[in-house]
Amino acid sequence: MSSQTTLADAHALVLQFLRLNSYTHSLAVLQEEASEFLQNNPSVLDTPPEMPLTQILDQLRLSGITDKIQGMDLECDQDTDLNIKGNGRYPRLAVQEFAMIHANNILTVRTQTIPILNTWTQQLEIVPALVTGAADKTVKLTSLVTGETFRILEHHQAGVLSIDFHPHHPELMLTSSMDMTTALINVATSETLQTWRDHSKYVVRALFAPDATTFVTASYDRTVIVYKLAASTTPDSPRYEKQQVFGPFAGPIESFCYLSDQPTIVVGTRGDNYLHYVDLDTGAVTRYNMNANGDDWISFTAMHLSVSPDGRYLLCSTDDRNGRLILFGIRSARQARNFYGTPTDEFSMPRHCWHPSGKYFFVTGGDWKIHVFDVAQGKMVDELVGHKAVVRGLWYDAERQVLASCGFDKTVRLWACDEEGEVGK
DSSP: OHHHHHHHHHHHHHHHHHHHOOOOHHHHHHHTHHHHHHHHHHHHHHSSSOOHHHHHHHHHHHHHHHHHHHHHHHHHHHTTTGGGGGOOOOOOOOEEEEOOOSSSSEEEEEEEOOOOOOOOTTTTEEEEEEEETTSSSSSEEEEEEOOOOEEEEOSSOOEEEEEOOOOOOTEEEEETTSSSSSSEEETTTTEEEEEOOOOOOOOEEEEEOTTTTTEEEEETTSOEEEEEOOTOOOOOOOEEEEEEEEOOOOSSSSEEESSSSSSSSEEEHHHHEEEEETTTTTTOOOEEEEETHHHHHHHOOEEEEEETSSEEEEEEEEOOOOOEEEEEESSSOOOEEEEEEOOTTOOOOEEEETTTTTTEEEEEEETOOOEEETTTEEEEEEEEEEOOOOEEEEEEEEETTTEEEETTTOOEEEEESSOOOOOOO
């Protein structure tokens, strides 16, 4: 006979499965027929299962294959570092809100210490700033010291989807937009240095390589484009030119990231169950199946990708209705960890960012919260509550140990580890 705990777990799994799949009639019938059991076991309703029924069945199916088990045993030896616990210190307290920067949905946010030309003194001043891009077509720079917006850049004709800064020239900003363009801007002078119109749909992301010798753009037109330093470039004034186009891929590209120590990007697209590793030196493309059982069933999209701080793992946010995130080994289909629980649906645009320790990461969901996951525990451990609409962007400021978030409530919020007041240091 099953134990009471096992029966409670079984009820919780079935209830969660019916709820996730919108089987509302069946859910209501089960709740009615099992009402006595549910009343005697309130934890069934109060504590959702950490792993959904479908994933348990997938793992059970895989566990019956001996060579898979042996392979998993060997792989576990590679991931013992993931079991090392963090110190429990991460941003969890809301310390500052910026509600007047934009009047429209804010799509992306980050911080940057920027040299700004003082027009009165003609001297450069170093300003720690919030940098935001919004549906109002603008990029705005707001001082973390005074809270005042001191630059408004209007070089795009539609919403700004991504912002990056040159690794060696903090005044050089790369932006991409729904207007199908990418731009290189000197924020110290507000000058548009270069604009590229090489995509035919939204440019969802543009990123500099860690060494800044290239940058890459990704688009809903199913292509990624690599730009390299032009022959006419100088150390003080880098210029870029189009080098190579990769694609078309199977569907619109939702995310990509650079590997931290190699001239390689990882691309995730819709309509595809593979991650694509693109070697920018050789042009070689290597695919890794995101399905643990090796089949080609497409049940989710890689919506956001990032490399762990130690460079050994790739974190993938998905649009799986179970709120699934997968931690892959770099250059591998090996799933070192799976995480669940962030509210997600087919319209979600989940985003995440790492804590510099690599022991925690932060995830957006459809419930307006920021979810904190503990890697060692393999589960969600905290929720940051404050936004009044969907959270669209996250950024971790390692220098100030602050998490920045933005969203459709038209605000930017800063989260810190302790009660430290305003973050203007």
